[in-house]
Amino acid sequence: MRRQRAVSCCNWYQVEPDGACPKAMMKSAGHLDLSHRQKRRALTEAVHMRDTRIDIIRGFAMVTIIINHFSLLASRLGLQGPQIPTTTTVSISSAAAIFVALSGYMVGMVYTKKVDAGWILLRRAGKLYAWNFALFLAAALFTLIAGHGYNSVLRLTPIVETPYQAFLYFAILAYGPFLLEILHLYIILLLISPLAIWLLRRSPVLLIVFSVLIYCAFQIGFRLTPDIGGSPNPLETDRWRFHPVAWQLMFFVPMAAGNAKLHERAFQLLEARPQIFWVSLAIFAAIGVVINMPEAPHIFLADRGTLGPIRFAHALLVLVVYAGLVTLLREYLSNPLLQALAVIGRHSLNVFLLSTVLTFVATYAWQQWSLGWVGYVALTACLLILVWVAANYWDMRKVSRAKRPALSNRAL
Numbered sequence: 202m203r204r205q206r207a208v209s210c211c212n213w214y215q216v217e218p219d220g221a222c223p224k225a226m227m228k229s230a231g232h233l234d235l236s237h238r239q240k241r242r243a244l245t246e247a248v249h250m251r252d253t254r255i256d257i258i259r260g261f262a263m264v265t266i267i268i269n270h271f272s273l274l275a276s277r278l279g280l281q282g283p284q285i286p287t288t289t290t291v292s293i294s295s296a297a298a299i300f301v302a303l304s305g306y307m308v309g310m311v312y313t314k315k316v317d318a319g320w321i322l323l324r325r326a327g328k329l330y331a332w333n334f335a336l337f338l339a340a341a342l343f344t345l346i347a348g349h350g351y352n353s354v355l356r357l358t359p360i361v362e363t364p365y366q367a368f369l370y371f372a373i374l375a376y377g378p379f380l381l382e383i384l385h386l387y388i389i390l391l392l393i394s395p396l397a398i399w400l401l402r403r404s405p406v407l408l409i410v411f412s413v414l415i416y417c418a419f420q421i422g423f424r425l426t427p428d429i430g431g432s433p434n435p436l437e438t439d440r441w442r443f444h445p446v447a448w449q450l451m452f453f454v455p456m457a458a459g460n461a462k463l464h465e466r467a468f469q470l471l472e473a474r475p476q477i478f479w480v481s482l483a484i485f486a487a488i489g490v491v492i493n494m495p496e497a498p499h500i501f502l503a504d505r506g507t508l509g510p511i512r513f514a515h516a517l518l519v520l521v522v523y524a525g526l527v528t529l530l531r532e533y534l535s536n537p538l539l540q541a542l543a544v545i546g547r548h549s550l551n552v553f554l555l556s557t558v559l560t561f562v563a564t565y566a567w568q569q570w571s572l573g574w575v576g577y578v579a580l581t582a583c584l585l586i587l588v589w590v591a592a593n594y595w596d597m598r599k600v601s602r603a604k605r606p607a608l609s610n611r612a613l
Contacts, residue, residue: 256543258520259299260542260544260547262546263300265289267584271560274379277354278564292485293500293511294519295505302452304549309461318398320395329387329388333384334372337377337381339561344361355561357379360378374388382442382443390445390452397412401456408453409453416446444507468527471528478525482525485518503515548591555588
């Protein structure tokens with residue numbers, strides 16, 4: 202049985218047998234009658250074994266996260282003037298939900314069918330933990346050169362006041378400064394993923410049911426006893442920004458969908474019925490108007506830390522809007538701007554790690570030099586350009602490594 206798969210972001214397709222390996226795809230891409238740029242993109246997608254449309258959505262989410270983080274810090278430190286608008290400014294949910302959902306989806310699509318998937322994900326969690334700790338050390342160093350204002354804005358005060366306790370709670374993933382909490386969540390979810398894969402292999406429905414039941418039990422418990430949504434350490438009184446018991450739903454349900462490669466049918470449906478996109482966009486816009494009204498009503502069940510049901514539903518709506526927009530632009534996926542988003546999306550985790558450090562540096566520079574609104578816009582542009590350059594480097598390095606064995610075999 203053969204299925205149609207887009208091997209490039211351009212307007213050409215290759216019929217790929219189920220289970221085709223990247224080397225075969227690389228070879229076929231090299232022999233097709235395409236331009237050099239098209240062959241390079243085909244080779245890139247063959248190496249990554251991913252769908253460019255998903256990468257574009259992930260890239261858009263990452264760009265949104267970077268802009269949001271720097272904008273939030275700048276506004277807390279006295280930015281005068283409007284923030285750069287993003288989908289988050291007119292949303293109930295945030296780009297973090299899209300990042301978590303698509304991360305779970307990619308785990309389901311790429312790893313769950315591997316024999317040693319559990320060990321792969323545990324090793325990945327270990328590497329990410331090491332990088333996360335390095336970022337924490339960088340944040341701790343930042344407290345030595347930054348004033349008290351920075352500490353409170355970045356939630357670094359525990360490092361200053363109780364450094365040993367802060368390190369301890371960070372080590373057990375119970376405390377994290379601003380920008381690092383989502384990495385805590387991701388590490389926790391990766392550590393649980395071997396159990397989720399065990400359930401998934403028995404039945405995808407079983408994984409979904411378990412995830413939904415845990416989420417519902419937490420939501421009911423939180424309404425009855427709000428303290429369970431609080432911070433897991435005595436250093437802070439705020440709620441946990443991403444409670445893993447709630448946010449696991451945003452990761453494991455997409456994991457089951459990724460295992461079934463649901464995006465293929467979803468894109469086909471959106472292509473056949475474009476009205477789904479337009480209706481979703483209209484609902485999204487209407488919600489944006491309502492929440493930005495001067496006397497905007499309070500949205501119940503939309504808490505971020507506990508992933509309220511309304512926030513979860515809105516995140517799904519945003520995903521449909523993103524997927525519909527990419528489908529609408531399917532004839533223009535070779536556009537340089539969309540390709541820039543795709544390359545960022547292919548390396549979203551590395552981009553997030555790099556952007557965290559760059560955001561710390563940009564925030565410090567913006568405040569120290571009093572750069573104002575123009576400086577805020579310029580530094581935001583610099584952040585995006587730097588992560589794009591880094592993502593291109595990681596992309597080319599991975600492609601070049603994949604090409605070396607093929608060239609060696611050809612020489613033999």
